[in-house]
Amino acid sequence: MISRLIAALAALLLGAAGATAADTPPAPRPGGAVTVAALANPDGLDPHRSPADSTFIITMNIFDGLVATNARGELLPGLAERWNISGDGLTYTFELRRGVTFHDGKPLTSADVKYSLARMAEKGKSPHAADYAIIARVETPSPTTVVITLSRPSARFLSDLAYGWAAIVPEGAGDELARKPIGTGPFRFVEWVPDSHVKLVKNARYFVPGRPYLDEVLFKVIPDETARVTALRAGEIDITERVPPQMVDELRANRSLRVETYPSNTLSELAINAARKPFDDIRVRRALFHAIDRAAVLEGANFGYGRLIGSFMAPIIGEYYVDLNGRYPHDLAKAKALLAEAGYPNGFETTLYLPQPYPDYSAAGEIIASQLARVGIRVRLETLEWGQWLERVYKQKDYALTAIGHYGRLDPITLLERFKTGYNANYFGYSNPEFDRLLNEGDVTHDRAKRRAIVRRLQELLSEDAACVFLVSRDAIVGFQRDVWGYAELPIPGNRLTDVYRASR
């Protein structure tokens, strides 16, 4: 109590002296511990079996993949030191890092990689099995060499090895991984008290010299948004993701805290069922685009924390992103004219589904409904619980409009594939032969310039066809205790704390 008082006084004095100086990161130093808020209890810590982010936010600290990524989404060496892709794009040869050991002391070999790849591709058991169905054969000519042969060329394959679900586990590992994960990563698993916390400690033999900085990481499960922010203010947690945008100013006023915003690889949109009247008419879809004031949506649903998107790509995917925000200016007269042209001079009635677990998407939907009323489109709002949303919208494609969002992908073709004709994940009823042809072309070419041109054209097609009303790529808003530094937001589900450090202890 006394020490806390002294600390508070010191912070007050120091804070007054150098509030701006405190915003530039001090030099990293090893040691210390952080407590991170986990938004949900993971349903298991087996990266090949669990589907949810709540797993990857933890397991990405315990496991490595062959390939790693950074905040810009670049593909970097992970457990594989280097790789070579054959001229026909079918054979990938990976050279593993030498001297890497699992947390139980066993050395990493190519056999572990082969086993892990097979486990990732197990249909019915691995939620991401479909991503790895392309693997035809895995050979291990030496303990440090892995040769993967694909059944067809795929320019995205390498990026599929960089996600949290592409973790390398020890050969022979089974269901026990869910409760006792053993990897090669920067932190070693200590204990998991379900619905309470997961404790990790530093892996002193991690292959990156000098990392991780922290001695200990505690993930504390706090599902309630208010409780999470309160725990941050009370100093009980050091890092929390998903700070509600309306609370940023209040937290920033608190001297012992810091709030950072990062561009994220997420996309939100008003999904339109183009297979259903009246949305099969491109003029109606374009009218929706003109009728919606997207800047107001960004302001109202995200409090301005994010960027508008004009197609299905987040600006964070630098080289592939095209800014198409100017294509459909907010113009009610134009929207009305288009509706009249399509035979709906007095608008029409429709239903918009809101996904209950996502407050920002739901808020966007509510704002849109009121905006559409101005051009005579009378929108009935209906909130769907997540299981129902998946069933009705995603699987049965039985809907008119829904406000929703998706994770981006490292590979732009993987992301855009959602709009391929007849594709499972294409719940938009969107179909354009030119789009499909270009997508297939982009999927196989390793030529970067050609790929870039194709991806740009694909984004333009989605915009021209008004496949959706594309809305916002929201910022990731993360709250910290003031002395916690080195955090970065990855453009994939989950995160790593390898570079996080505490300036004081």
Next chain:
Amino acid sequence: MRGTDLLARAASVAVTLVVVSIFTFLLLRVLPGDPALLILGAESPGDTLAEMRRELGTDRPLLVQYGAWVASVARGELGISIRHRQPVLDLIIERLPVTLSLSLLALLVALAIGLPLGVVAAARRGTVVDYGALAFSQLGQAIPPFWLGIMLILAFALKLRWLPTGGYEPWSDDPAEALRSLAMPSLALGVVLAAQIARMQRSSMLDVMGEDFVRTARAKGLPESRVVYWHTLRNALIPTVTVVGLQVGSVLGGAIIIEQIFALPGLGRLVLFAVVNRDWPLIQGLVFFLAALTVVLNLLVDLSYAWLDPRTRRA
């Protein structure tokens, strides 16, 4: 209660549980939502839904699925959770101490506040004390526990910093910390019940006070305190005990919300997870377990009447 009565009660408990299990099983399958679809989510490509269902066993005929569940109950597992891939009973046992501690403490809080308040209000009927107690019971029933919980956190965790904002310390690690971590949640949960108890206790005290034996006791010249606290209180407890017994279910229900706000790793969180993810065996096992718990507690309440009021023993 005679032996045959007890047997009859036990049989009715068994029948209740079988009916509950069949009803939950069918209800879950009728509601929209598919556990396999929820695992694959909206991000996963490809058509692996059928394989996922086969692996989970949710594509089998309903009767086969129910049979498998019954067999699992017989093995003492209460089914295998789809998402946790563990016996449901293990998952319950991990979290039961938290929910039980929370519920019992909440009950204790409720009795500690509600009973004296009801008794004193009745004894001083029409005074300021009585009106104060009435105001409390009105307000207490109107305040939602989650709101009270948030207010308590703001006051005691954030402003005063006396208590942690949430989380749970096991009793075995540190009983004092365990009590600290459960103080606010049990207060938030207990106040509603305290309000109900105070109200019920007051009115049943007043009823009993009008009865002949109380007049007799007073006529015998017994001190007022003995009349109120011995003769009246014991007789007036029966309706209150009934209320408490009936509230067991709602205390468990309230615990679900309170556990969410205070980040307590209890059964409530498991219930929410199971429902959101359509983890059918987990819901099934949880409902069965909670139903069994409620039925048994109600049975205990009934048995306690006999102790409180000897007249019911021969009834």
